[in-house]
Amino acid sequence: MSNVSLGAIPNSYLPEPSSIDAGGDGDGLNFGSVLKNAIHNVDQMNSSAGAQVNSLLQGGGGDMTSVMIAVEKADVSFQLMMQVRNKIVSAYQDIEKMQF
């Protein structure tokens, strides 16, 4: 699903509200996809940051400032993912509690 574009990171870490389709059809807000996107993003940032840190530690060329920024981006991505996960879990639990 491509409605929630977490790939808009790094300039905007928050999903554009208008792009979340909360409509009634099957293409609506899909918790699983949102989380998958977030995890994928974190993974990418992590490996990129990891590679840069390795290169820096080996004494090679890494512009140190860029490495720091990459590491911080990965960290923030991770925090975003954790928040998304928490919200999803909490929403699921709310739905479970509903009695019919």
Added chain:
Amino acid sequence: MGMFSMMQVSASALAAERQRAEVTAVNLANAETTHTDQGGPYVRKEVVFSATHGSLFHAAFNSAGSMAQAPAGSVRLTDVVDDPTPAVRRYEPGNPDADATGYVSYPAINPVTEMVDLMGSVRSYQLNASAISAEKQMIEQSISILKPS
């Protein structure tokens, strides 16, 4: 080049200026030396600096962890040469180092010139020491990006 290589460049300047100051100090100490082991008066020494060539920005290709190579822009003392100025001769017939005509050869060293040289070394040293402080500060600030602000 990277921030750590920058410190190497400044450090090379500190080392070079210190060596230059040492040579000046030896000149000063021997301003009146008329008799050395090699015979004849002390000869004034001068230093020659030269810069390491290469692009300042493409060291990444040849570094790959080899810190042994001086980064482009470093300076080093390549030579200590004799000053060709002829010795100063003074008439001192009673001096054991006097030649047949009673003249003694003294090193062509002007203490004022040496002091000015020394002050120049000190000023350059301070300049590069302040560069190292600035570089250190930059590294610390970069690291602070990771700390919660």
Added chain:
Amino acid sequence: MASPPGIDVLQGYLKVLTDRQQVIVSNMANVDTPGYHTKDIDFQTAMRQVISSGGDVQLQPASMELQGLPERPDGNNVNIDRESLMLSQAQLQFQLGVQLVKGQFSQIITAIKEA
């Protein structure tokens, strides 16, 4: 989205500053090297590139020799006062850049936590 300079632009800014610092440091190291000429980079042009490309471009810095500085008898034209001034300026600009980056990240983290 229109926002204060994004993190990528700031990253480019800090990189250009680091490159400039390298040149200044080399000038300072060679203040007594005969024949050495002061070098610098075109900061304005580099920053224009950074801003127009949104910080994505991998910049190729080019150092050029500065014109108009008087040469001493040994061929060296490095001016201690100028280099000191440039160093202080670069330091402050770098500090500014880092503070802005930290501010951006801090904003994002707050937004994440408050959601």
